[in-house]
Amino acid sequence: MNRIILASASPRRKQLLEWAEIPFEVIVHPTDESYPEGLSPESVAIHIARNKALAVAGAYPHDTVLAADTIVVLGDRIIGKPAGRDDAIAILGSLSGQVHRVITGVTIVSPGNETSFADITEVSFHELTPEGIRFYIDKYKPYDKAGAYAIQEWIGVTGIQSIRGDFYNVMGLPVSRVVQALRNT
Secondary structure: OOOEEEOOOOHHHHHHHHHOOOOOEEOOOOOOOOOOOOOOHHHHHHHHHHHHHHHHHOOOOOOEEEEEEEEEEEOOEEEOOOOOHHHHHHHHHHHOOOEEEEEEEEEEEEOOEEEEEEEEEEEEEOOOOHHHHHHHHHHHOOOOOHHHOOOOOHHHHHHEEEEEOOHHHHHOOOHHHHHHHHHOO
Protein backbone atom coordinates (compact mmCIF):
# COMPACT_ATOMS: atom_id res chain seq x y z
CA MET A 1 0.00 0.00 0.00
CA ASN A 2 1.15 3.57 -0.69
CA ARG A 3 2.05 5.94 2.09
CA ILE A 4 -1.16 7.27 3.65
CA ILE A 5 -1.49 10.98 4.26
CA LEU A 6 -4.23 12.33 6.49
CA ALA A 7 -5.17 15.74 5.08
CA SER A 8 -6.69 16.92 8.34
CA ALA A 9 -5.45 18.76 11.40
CA SER A 10 -8.21 17.21 13.53
CA PRO A 11 -6.75 15.58 16.63
CA ARG A 12 -9.82 13.32 16.76
CA ARG A 13 -9.29 11.97 13.23
CA LYS A 14 -5.62 11.42 14.02
CA GLN A 15 -6.53 9.54 17.20
CA LEU A 16 -9.09 7.36 15.43
CA LEU A 17 -6.62 6.32 12.72
CA GLU A 18 -4.05 5.56 15.43
CA TRP A 19 -6.61 3.38 17.22
CA ALA A 20 -7.15 1.52 13.94
CA GLU A 21 -3.35 1.05 13.78
CA ILE A 22 -3.12 2.57 10.33
CA PRO A 23 0.31 4.09 9.64
CA PHE A 24 -0.06 7.61 8.30
CA GLU A 25 1.38 11.10 8.22
CA VAL A 26 -0.50 14.35 8.67
CA ILE A 27 -0.08 16.94 5.92
CA VAL A 28 -2.57 19.77 5.63
CA HIS A 29 -2.87 22.46 2.99
CA PRO A 30 -5.20 25.41 3.62
CA THR A 31 -8.48 24.81 1.83
CA ASP A 32 -11.57 26.86 1.13
CA GLU A 33 -14.47 25.23 2.97
CA SER A 34 -17.22 27.03 1.07
CA TYR A 35 -19.56 25.10 -1.20
CA PRO A 36 -21.99 25.76 -4.02
CA GLU A 37 -25.61 26.42 -3.14
CA GLY A 38 -28.12 23.69 -3.82
CA LEU A 39 -25.99 20.72 -2.75
CA SER A 40 -27.50 18.11 -0.46
CA PRO A 41 -25.89 17.96 3.01
CA GLU A 42 -24.14 14.72 2.04
CA SER A 43 -22.76 16.39 -1.09
CA VAL A 44 -21.59 19.40 0.94
CA ALA A 45 -19.54 17.19 3.28
CA ILE A 46 -18.06 15.28 0.33
CA HIS A 47 -17.35 18.51 -1.60
CA ILE A 48 -15.33 19.96 1.28
CA ALA A 49 -13.52 16.66 1.97
CA ARG A 50 -12.66 16.30 -1.71
CA ASN A 51 -11.22 19.83 -1.84
CA LYS A 52 -9.05 19.04 1.19
CA ALA A 53 -7.84 15.77 -0.37
CA LEU A 54 -7.09 17.28 -3.77
CA ALA A 55 -5.18 20.19 -2.21
CA VAL A 56 -2.72 17.69 -0.71
CA ALA A 57 -2.84 15.02 -3.44
CA GLY A 58 -1.56 17.49 -6.04
CA ALA A 59 1.71 17.79 -4.11
CA TYR A 60 1.94 14.05 -3.30
CA PRO A 61 0.70 12.23 -6.42
CA HIS A 62 2.31 8.88 -5.52
CA ASP A 63 0.66 8.61 -2.11
CA THR A 64 -2.82 7.86 -0.79
CA VAL A 65 -4.49 10.96 0.63
CA LEU A 66 -7.41 10.70 3.05
CA ALA A 67 -9.53 13.75 3.89
CA ALA A 68 -12.80 14.19 5.74
CA ASP A 69 -15.24 16.90 6.71
CA THR A 70 -17.99 16.62 9.30
CA ILE A 71 -21.16 18.70 9.37
CA VAL A 72 -24.20 18.71 11.62
CA VAL A 73 -27.65 19.00 10.06
CA LEU A 74 -30.80 19.97 11.97
CA GLY A 75 -33.81 19.69 9.69
CA ASP A 76 -32.53 21.26 6.47
CA ARG A 77 -30.04 23.58 8.17
CA ILE A 78 -26.33 22.82 7.99
CA ILE A 79 -24.61 23.77 11.23
CA GLY A 80 -20.89 24.32 11.02
CA LYS A 81 -18.40 25.38 13.65
CA PRO A 82 -19.58 28.13 16.00
CA ALA A 83 -18.35 31.67 15.42
CA GLY A 84 -17.92 32.23 19.16
CA ARG A 85 -19.44 31.66 22.60
CA ASP A 86 -22.88 33.13 21.87
CA ASP A 87 -23.15 31.17 18.63
CA ALA A 88 -22.11 27.94 20.40
CA ILE A 89 -24.77 28.51 23.07
CA ALA A 90 -27.41 29.16 20.39
CA ILE A 91 -26.39 26.05 18.43
CA LEU A 92 -26.60 23.74 21.45
CA GLY A 93 -29.89 25.38 22.42
CA SER A 94 -31.27 24.51 18.97
CA LEU A 95 -30.04 20.89 19.25
CA SER A 96 -31.54 20.47 22.74
CA GLY A 97 -34.34 17.89 22.76
CA GLN A 98 -33.93 17.33 19.02
CA VAL A 99 -32.67 14.66 16.64
CA HIS A 100 -29.98 15.82 14.22
CA ARG A 101 -27.73 14.17 11.68
CA VAL A 102 -23.96 14.12 11.77
CA ILE A 103 -22.59 13.67 8.26
CA THR A 104 -18.95 13.01 7.52
CA GLY A 105 -17.82 13.23 3.94
CA VAL A 106 -14.69 11.24 3.13
CA THR A 107 -12.47 11.34 0.06
CA ILE A 108 -9.55 9.01 -0.60
CA VAL A 109 -7.26 9.85 -3.51
CA SER A 110 -4.57 7.41 -4.61
CA PRO A 111 -2.67 7.06 -7.89
CA GLY A 112 -5.30 6.45 -10.56
CA ASN A 113 -8.19 6.23 -8.10
CA GLU A 114 -10.55 8.53 -6.21
CA THR A 115 -13.27 7.38 -3.82
CA SER A 116 -15.77 9.53 -1.95
CA PHE A 117 -18.65 8.69 0.36
CA ALA A 118 -20.70 10.18 3.18
CA ASP A 119 -21.60 8.45 6.43
CA ILE A 120 -24.65 9.56 8.43
CA THR A 121 -25.35 9.11 12.14
CA GLU A 122 -28.53 10.31 13.85
CA VAL A 123 -28.02 11.82 17.29
CA SER A 124 -30.80 12.57 19.78
CA PHE A 125 -30.18 15.00 22.62
CA HIS A 126 -32.07 15.14 25.89
CA GLU A 127 -33.39 18.56 26.82
CA LEU A 128 -30.28 20.54 27.77
CA THR A 129 -30.46 23.17 30.48
CA PRO A 130 -29.14 26.66 29.79
CA GLU A 131 -26.77 26.20 32.76
CA GLY A 132 -25.49 22.90 31.37
CA ILE A 133 -24.93 24.43 27.94
CA ARG A 134 -22.99 27.38 29.38
CA PHE A 135 -20.95 25.07 31.63
CA TYR A 136 -20.00 22.92 28.65
CA ILE A 137 -19.14 25.84 26.38
CA ASP A 138 -17.07 27.61 29.03
CA LYS A 139 -15.17 24.50 30.15
CA TYR A 140 -14.64 22.67 26.84
CA LYS A 141 -14.64 25.58 24.34
CA PRO A 142 -15.93 23.54 21.37
CA TYR A 143 -15.31 26.28 18.83
CA ASP A 144 -13.52 23.95 16.40
CA LYS A 145 -16.36 21.42 16.30
CA ALA A 146 -19.30 21.25 13.92
CA GLY A 147 -22.47 21.54 15.96
CA ALA A 148 -20.51 23.04 18.87
CA TYR A 149 -20.00 19.72 20.66
CA ALA A 150 -17.91 16.58 20.85
CA ILE A 151 -19.67 13.31 21.61
CA GLN A 152 -16.70 12.10 23.68
CA GLU A 153 -16.83 15.12 26.03
CA TRP A 154 -19.14 15.96 28.96
CA ILE A 155 -22.08 17.08 26.83
CA GLY A 156 -22.05 13.79 24.92
CA VAL A 157 -21.76 11.69 28.05
CA THR A 158 -24.56 13.51 29.87
CA GLY A 159 -26.71 15.02 27.12
CA ILE A 160 -27.06 12.46 24.36
CA GLN A 161 -30.11 10.26 24.63
CA SER A 162 -29.29 7.95 21.73
CA ILE A 163 -27.39 7.55 18.50
CA ARG A 164 -28.22 5.55 15.42
CA GLY A 165 -25.21 4.81 13.30
CA ASP A 166 -21.45 4.93 13.72
CA PHE A 167 -20.34 6.51 17.02
CA TYR A 168 -16.92 7.28 15.54
CA ASN A 169 -18.55 9.13 12.66
CA VAL A 170 -19.80 11.64 15.23
CA MET A 171 -16.21 12.00 16.46
CA GLY A 172 -15.23 12.91 12.89
CA LEU A 173 -14.36 9.75 10.98
CA PRO A 174 -16.32 6.55 10.21
CA VAL A 175 -13.20 4.51 10.84
CA SER A 176 -14.47 1.06 9.95
CA ARG A 177 -15.77 2.25 6.60
CA VAL A 178 -12.53 4.17 5.96
CA VAL A 179 -10.44 1.07 6.70
CA GLN A 180 -12.53 -0.94 4.22
CA ALA A 181 -12.16 1.78 1.57
CA LEU A 182 -8.39 1.97 2.10
CA ARG A 183 -8.14 -1.79 1.59
CA ASN A 184 -9.88 -1.37 -1.76
CA THR A 185 -7.63 1.44 -3.05
